[in-house]
Amino acid sequence: MKYLSEKIMKKITWLTSICTVLIFNQLIGQQNVLIEAESFIDKGGWVVDQQFVEQMGSSYIMAHGMGVPVSNASTQITFNNKGNYHVWARTKNWVPGNWDAPGQFKILINGKPLKHNLGLTPEWGWEYAGKVKIKSSHVDIQLADLTGFNGRCDAIYFSKSKTPPTNSKSELATWRKTKLGEATSPETQKTYDLVITGGGLAGCAAAIASAEQGLKVALIHDRPVLGGNASEEIRVHTLGIYGKYERILKMIDTKHYPNGSSEAKYDQEKRDRNVKSFKNIDLFLNWRAYDAVSENNTIQYVDARHTSTGERIRFTAPRFVDSTGDGWIGFWAGAEFSYGRESADTYGEAWEEWGELWSPEEADNFVMGSSVLWQNEKTEDVHEFPQLPWAIDVAKEHKAIAGEWYWEFTRNDLHQIHDAEDIRDHMLRAIFGSFANAKKLEENKNYKLQWVSYLVGKRESRRLIGDHVYTFNDVKNHTKFEDAVVEEIREVDVHYQKHLKDEAIPDFLSKAIYYQTEKYYVPYRSLYSKNINNLFMAGRNFSCSHIGLGGPRVMLTTGQMGAAVGLAAVICKKYDINPRAVYTKHLQEYLDLIEKQK
Amino acid sequence: MAMGFQEQKKPDYRPMFFSMADEWKDIESDESIFEFSVKSSDTSLTTEIEHQVRLLSNSLGEPRLFFSEIETSVCADGECKLANIKVYWNLLGNYVGYGTYDKYPLTKFEHDPFEKADYQKLHKLLLDDNSVLKRRKMSDLIDKIPVSLSNINSKDLDGISGATKKEIKESVVKGGLYSCYTIWHLVHGDAKKKIRKNLETIGADDLKEYFLYSLYKDYQIYGLKQLSQADFRVHSKQIVSIFKSTNALTRTYILKKLPTDLYSEKEITNQLYTMFPGVDLNSKTLLINKLEFAAPDAIEILAGFLDNMTKNQLKHYLKYLEENTLRITNTMKRNLRKVSKDKNYAHSYLIDAFLKTNK
Ligand SMILES: Cc1cc2nc3c(=O)[nH]c(=O)nc-3n(C[C@H](O)[C@H](O)[C@H](O)COP(=O)(O)OP(=O)(O)OC[C@H]3O[C@@H](n4cnc5c(N)ncnc54)[C@H](O)[C@@H]3O)c2cc1C
Numbered sequence: 038m039k040y041l042s043e044k045i046m047k048k049i050t051w052l053t054s055i056c057t058v059l060i061f062n063q064l065i066g067q068q069n070v071l072i073e074a075e076s077f078i079d080k081g082g083w084v085v086d087q088q089f090v091e092q093m094g095s096s097y098i099m100a101h102g103m104g105v106p107v108s109n110a111s112t113q114i115t116f117n118n119k120g121n122y123h124v125w126a127r128t129k130n131w132v133p134g135n136w137d138a139p140g141q142f143k144i145l146i147n148g149k150p151l152k153h154n155l156g157l158t159p160e161w162g163w164e165y166a167g168k169v170k171i172k173s174s175h176v177d178i179q180l181a182d183l184t185g186f187n188g189r190c191d192a193i194y195f196s197k198s199k200t201p202p203t204n205s206k207s208e209l210a211t212w213r214k215t216k217l218g219e220a221t222s223p224e225t226q227k228t229y230d231l232v233i234t235g236g237g238l239a240g241c242a243a244a245i246a247s248a249e250q251g252l253k254v255a256l257i258h259d260r261p262v263l264g265g266n267a268s269e270e271i272r273v274h275t276l277g278i279y280g281k282y283e284r285i286l287k288m289i290d291t292k293h294y295p296n297g298s299s300e301a302k303y304d305q306e307k308r309d310r311n312v313k314s315f316k317n318i319d320l321f322l323n324w325r326a327y328d329a330v331s332e333n334n335t336i337q338y339v340d341a342r343h344t345s346t347g348e349r350i351r352f353t354a355p356r357f358v359d360s361t362g363d364g365w366i367g368f369w370a371g372a373e374f375s376y377g378r379e380s381a382d383t384y385g386e387a388w389e390e391w392g393e394l395w396s397p398e399e400a401d402n403f404v405m406g407s408s409v410l411w412q413n414e415k416t417e418d419v420h421e422f423p424q425l426p427w428a429i430d431v432a433k434e435h436k437a438i439a440g441e442w443y444w445e446f447t448r449n450d451l452h453q454i455h456d457a458e459d460i461r462d463h464m465l466r467a468i469f470g471s472f473a474n475a476k477k478l479e480e481n482k483n484y485k486l487q488w489v490s491y492l493v494g495k496r497e498s499r500r501l502i503g504d505h506v507y508t509f510n511d512v513k514n515h516t517k518f519e520d521a522v523v524e525e526i527r528e529v530d531v532h533y534q535k536h537l538k539d540e541a542i543p544d545f546l547s548k549a550i551y552y553q554t555e556k557y558y559v560p561y562r563s564l565y566s567k568n569i570n571n572l573f574m575a576g577r578n579f580s581c582s583h584i585g586l587g588g589p590r591v592m593l594t595t596g597q598m599g600a601a602v603g604l605a606a607v608i609c610k611k612y613d614i615n616p617r618a619v620y621t622k623h624l625q626e627y628l629d630l631i632e633k634q635k
Numbered sequence: 636m637a638m639g640f641q642e643q644k645k646p647d648y649r650p651m652f653f654s655m656a657d658e659w660k661d662i663e664s665d666e667s668i669f670e671f672s673v674k675s676s677d678t679s680l681t682t683e684i685e686h687q688v689r690l691l692s693n694s695l696g697e698p699r700l701f702f703s704e705i706e707t708s709v710c711a712d713g714e715c716k717l718a719n720i721k722v723y724w725n726l727l728g729n730y731v732g733y734g735t736y737d738k739y740p741l742t743k744f745e746h747d748p749f750e751k752a753d754y755q756k757l758h759k760l761l762l763d764d765n766s767v768l769k770r771r772k773m774s775d776l777i778d779k780i781p782v783s784l785s786n787i788n789s790k791d792l793d794g795i796s797g798a799t800k801k802e803i804k805e806s807v808v809k810g811g812l813y814s815c816y817t818i819w820h821l822v823h824g825d826a827k828k829k830i831r832k833n834l835e836t837i838g839a840d841d842l843k844e845y846f847l848y849s850l851y852k853d854y855q856i857y858g859l860k861q862l863s864q865a866d867f868r869v870h871s872k873q874i875v876s877i878f879k880s881t882n883a884l885t886r887t888y889i890l891k892k893l894p895t896d897l898y899s900e901k902e903i904t905n906q907l908y909t910m911f912p913g914v915d916l917n918s919k920t921l922l923i924n925k926l927e928f929a930a931p932d933a934i935e936i937l938a939g940f941l942d943n944m945t946k947n948q949l950k951h952y953l954k955y956l957e958e959n960t961l962r963i964t965n966t967m968k969r970n971l972r973k974v975s976k977d978k979n980y981a982h983s984y985l986i987d988a989f990l991k992t993n994k
Binding site for chain 1: 743764765769770831856860882883884887888891892915917919920921945946947948978979981982984
């Protein structure tokens with residue numbers, strides 16, 4: 038008991054110091070308080086969602102209870118001014134329509150609920166929660182989930198005035214900064230030999246390969262665990278071959294468990310343990326990069342923010358790796374990039390048998406879609422699952438008790454980055470609706486949802502452009518580039534939505550077209566930016582066409598890319614050169630270094 | 636192999652399943668045009684078996700179908716049986732139907748004959764040109780899929796993913812995996828490629844219009860793909876009619892390819908845009924994105940279909956209105972106001988906001 042209360046005391050002291058930051062404005066005497074929901078000390082059953090910061094402005098927390106309300110999130114803060122406050126939450130109704138909003142919650146102040154339910158208005162914005170009288174300086178705030186279906190809260194705002202905070206996207210960022218008393222640039226700066234953003238297989242391999250050779254590296258990753266799509270949070274197994282990097286890739290790969298299987302956790306432990314064992318790797322888990330600034334086509338720094346505490350760090354380095362999947366670092370730094378499907382003529386990638394499904398006569402933005410994997414559990418007991426009008430709207434008649442890779446969504450009015458939240462939400466509706474349909478059958482009465490990811494597993498978005506754009510022809514011709522650093526034998530597969538051929542099939546199911554092939558190679562020139570001098574890229578955002586991505590996007594191949602750029606960075610450091618010069622001046626030495634990795 | 640059938644005076648063209656109309660009924664000429672070879676699945680033999688593919692033409696001498704009478708061995712675990720079928724491909728090499736011989740019913744692994752539903756299932760399988768069997772080797776299936784394909788639940792998983800197993804199980808005839816596998820690969824293998832290659836030699840040019848004006852989706856898109864820009868005008872009526880009845884794939888192709896001068900013609904614009912509520916979402920996106928190329932009526936027609944738009948489509952449309960405020964008519968305003976209050980439409984709030992800022 039005593040021990041426990043000491044622990045709590047400690048927590049409270051620590052807590053107060055954090056809150057000092059959060060309510061900095063309060064200390065300078067303003068009459069309002071902004072609290073970022075993701076910084077709540079105890080998140081209860083709510084999860085931190087950092088995936089859509091660029092679109093809606095912040096990390097947020099979400100009540101992802103798969104239909105069962107999650108336990109309250111709570112935090113305690115200090116108010117300097119007592120009195121009456123109006124309270125708003127920044128939230129959204131994630132499925133607007135003629136039904137009860139699915140994700141509703143309430144705010145509790147010192148245990149008492151505020152008047153209004155929240156999560157009712159379409160689009161991210163401030164909703165009025167009610168009025169409260171603050172009588173003492175220590176205030177306990179809780180978020181109480183009412184539905185278990187993905188209610189979400191970005192921030193809570195207390196104000197003595199009844200004017201709601203701004204909803205304008207451009208003003209909001211500045212407003213937030215002012216309220217939180219943030220300086221224009223991060224408080225802390227750190228310097229490395231190599232800064233890698235994105236800890237999927239590509240980023241992890243880049244970190245290991247360069248750290249082993251003595252480079253001091255930072256690996257910035259926006260989730261608590263490494264691996265990206267291969268992590269236990271998304272659960273895709275790694276496919277492809279190891280190429281020259283077997284030893285390195287075996288530290289981070291997965292077994293061939295079925296996509297969505299809980300076995301992913303074993304490889305998760307292995308991967309995290311291995312990456313953490315390198316003293317040369319500074320691992321920044323739960324840090325999301327939000328900017329990269331270049332001068333004279335050279336990146337000066339990458340800025341990142343902690344996804345819960347909001348702290349910021351500026352990372353400087355002579356060279357950077359973009360392994361975010363979405364090409365964020367390149368995008369911010371002004372690297373050339375492509376998005377969409379090239380016309381079949383652009384690189385001569387037509388495949389007559391498959392016509393428009395493979396490569397269109399006219400370019401379009403119909404890239405491969407994103408997925409949300411999910412899994413059931415069969416138990417001894419009977420489990421109810423509600424009928425959900427807001428989900429049936431997407432699932433229609435479809436029945437399913439588990440997902441697979443082909444639960445995939447893309448549509449030509451949706452962008453895989455800008456509309457990622459809508460895409461994820463569409464998949465959640467597909468899942469809950471299909472499961473609800475399946476549960477109507479007697480045979481499924483003992484099934485319950487065991488796991489539904491809330492992270493959207495992406496396949497294709499921005500592809501940064503390098504000195505070489507990798508295409509289908511490089512696969513077909515098995516071009517053995519002089520700078521081949523990645524090799525693969527896996528078939529090329531490119532997906533299309535089944536719905537395109539048969540509108541009776543729901544819009545969230547895809548099909549793959551496979552092209553069988555002998556070994557093909559990716560050149561080093563596809564792994565650094567054409568116009569940003571000190572930027573490498575590895576992973577699905579490497580330099581390729583839409584069809585070019587079809588083969589090498591799997592994770593052992595993207596892992597090979599990571600290892601390849603990690604080693605190129607070593608040569609760069611040795612001669613103080615940019616990535617391109619490794620190809621033009623030190624290719625043999627680089628290839629020899631790769632050869633030694635086995 | 637199979638030659639015996641060819642010597643018969645009057646071949647029996649009656650298919651058991653046929654996914655086209657009745658092309659097989661009016662056959663006047665039957666000429667053998669190439670052979671394709673298939674490796675015997677009987678591992679004790681190393682032979683390649685040749686099969687004849689014949690071109691069937693109608694009484695007007697117009698090519699209509701490709702046809703082959705096939706006798707093949709279906710082997711599993713070293714035991715082989717013969718399977719006899721007649722296969723029909725359309726002129727593009729796509730499978731359209733098959734028939735059997737009364738004397739030689741298809742059989743399953745345990746030698747039981749196929750039942751009616753099994754034949755039906757086989758037809759359905761053969762119609763799927765991207766079947767799950769496509770990339771699999773027979774040996775994969777023999778090793779990993781129990782012959783009887785007993786119930787598979789999500790915990791019972793091995794090398795082949797559960798999803799694939801389930802898909803295989805759902806698509807093949809129970810107990811008839813090997814027959815299904817062998818026949819699918821016969822139908823979708825070499826023969827298909829050769830038919831495609833032969834298309835030129837049978838006068839594809841003369842057939843252009845036949846393809847474009849046919850009722851079959853694969854013919855239609857093939858026909859469309861052969862059109863020059865000028866042809867689009869000549870056949871605009873048919874193209875609009877295809878647009879109405881086809882799938883998203885072909886519709887989006889048409890919208891991308893219609894030459895601008897044609898697209899902007901009042902009549903074409905009217906026809907395309909009045910179909911807005913009935914077409915798939917991807918075509919809707921293109922119709923909205925291409926507003927600037929359409930005749931002026933389009934913008935007003937769409938104002939009547941606001942509640943058929945996705946969020947992004949509506950945003951795009953409203954943005955277009957914002958840039959063309961002079962073109963907003965009173966009828967459009969009425970529609971906008973009405974839908975802005977429609978509780979059944981999830982995105983009515985966007986119209987409401989639009990009306991507030993664009994009074
Ligand atoms: C459902 C599905 C099934 C698939 N099936 C297979 C399969 O069976 N086998 C296979 O090998 N591949 C498969 N793929 C493809 C493969 O998973 C992807 O192509 C692959 O993840 C690419 O690896 P990556 O390292 O480039 O990116 P990711 O795995 O996406 O990793 C990038 C990581 O960077 C992080 N990040 C992004 N932005 C930032 C930022 N600003 N700051 C910090 N961190 C950031 C993200 O959290 C992300 O996890 C599948 C994909 C999907 C979606």
